[in-house]
Amino acid sequence: xxxxxxxxxxxxxxxxxxxxxxxxxxQWPEYYGVDGKGNAQKDVENYANNGTIPxxxxxxxxxxxxxxxxxxxxxFASLTxxxxxxxxxxxxPEMRAQGIGTRLLSAIENKAASMGYSxxxxxxxxxxxxxxRAGWTRENExxxxxxxxxxxxxxx
Numbered sequence: 218x219x220x221x222x223x224x225x226x227x228x229x230x231x232x233x234x235x236x237x238x239x240x241x242x243x244q245w246p247e248y249y250g251v252d253g254k255g256n257a258q259k260d261v262e263n264y265a266n267n268g269t270i271p272x273x274x275x276x277x278x279x280x281x282x283x284x285x286x287x288x289x290x291x292x293f294a295s296l297t298x299x300x301x302x303x304x305x306x307x308x309x310p311e312m313r314a315q316g317i318g319t320r321l322l323s324a325i326e327n328k329a330a331s332m333g334y335s336x337x338x339x340x341x342x343x344x345x346x347x348x349x350r351a352g353w354t355r356e357n358e359x360x361x362x363x364x365x366x367x368x369x370x371x372x373x
Contacts, residue, residue, distance in 0.1 A: 221278055221279055222276055222277070222278050222283075222315070222316065222317055222320055223276070223277045223278075224274050224275070224276050224320055224321060224324040225274065225275055225277070226266075226267045226272065226273070226274060226275075227261075227264050227265045227266075227272070227273035227274065227275050227285075228265045228266055228267045228272075229267075230275050230277075230282075231265055233275050233282050233285075234258075234261050234262060234265070236282055237261045237273075237275075237282075237285055238257045238258050238261050240285065240307055241255075241257035241260065241261060241305070241307075242257050244307050260305075261273070264287050264289075264305075268332065270288055270289055270290050270300065270301050270332075271287060271288065271289040271290065272287065272288050272328070273285060273286070273287045273288075273305070274286050274287075274321055274324050274325060274328070276308070276317050276320065276321050278312060278315075278317070283308060283309050283312045283317055284306075284307060284308040284309065284312070284317045284318065284321050285305060285306070285307050285321070286303065286304075286305065286306040286307075286318075286321040286322065286324075286325050287303070287304055287305040287306075287325075288301050288302070288303060288325050288328060288329055288337075289301060289302050289304055289305070290302070299336070299338070300334075300338075301329055301334055301337060301338070302337070302338045302339060302340070303322065303325050303326075303329075303337055303338070303339040304339060304340070306318060306321065306322070306344060306347075308321075318344070318347050319347065319350070319351065322347060322348075322351050323351070325337075326351075326371065326373060329373060330373040334373060335372065335373050336370060336371065336372050336373060337370065337371045337373065338356075338368065338369070338370055339353065339368070339369045339370075339371075340366045340367065340368050340369075341366065341367060341369070342364050342365060342366050342367070345367060348369045348371075349369075351371070352371060353369040353370065353371045354369060354370050354371065355367055355368075355369055356368045356369060356370050
């Protein structure tokens with residue numbers, strides 16, 4: 218049931234940070250793992266904002282943390298597009314196909330619009346369906362760390 222999904226700013230649910238750090242390391246081990254150049258703890262903590270970028274939103278189903286998505290200044294340092302970018306989207310595998318990713322994306326779009334942004338960007342190797350269903354436009358394909366990544370945009 219989609220009606221009991223609640224989307225909130227990470228700043229209001231900082232108790233979720235340790236679990237989110239674990240998710241980041243598990244979901245993106247090449248970046249956040251032992252040999253990666255990322256710092257999951259620092260990045261997740263940096264998303265605990267409400268009116269400035271970077272910011273993160275968490276999804277709860279009842280009392281269970283089930284998803285996360287971020288609005289950030291850049292997706293890949295090598296790309297020279299404007300900001301902001303939508304990224305770091307994740308929904309627990311057992312809770313996928315319940316509309317949680319769609320709700321997170323819609324909430325991020327609304328938050329960006331309320332902050333005065335008129336366009337968003339996202340780069341993905343996997344989440345094409347989610348972005349396309351939400352009306353995003355495929356703009357470009359690039360290679361990032363050996364993976365083909367599609368760049369999408371959406372006018373707000």
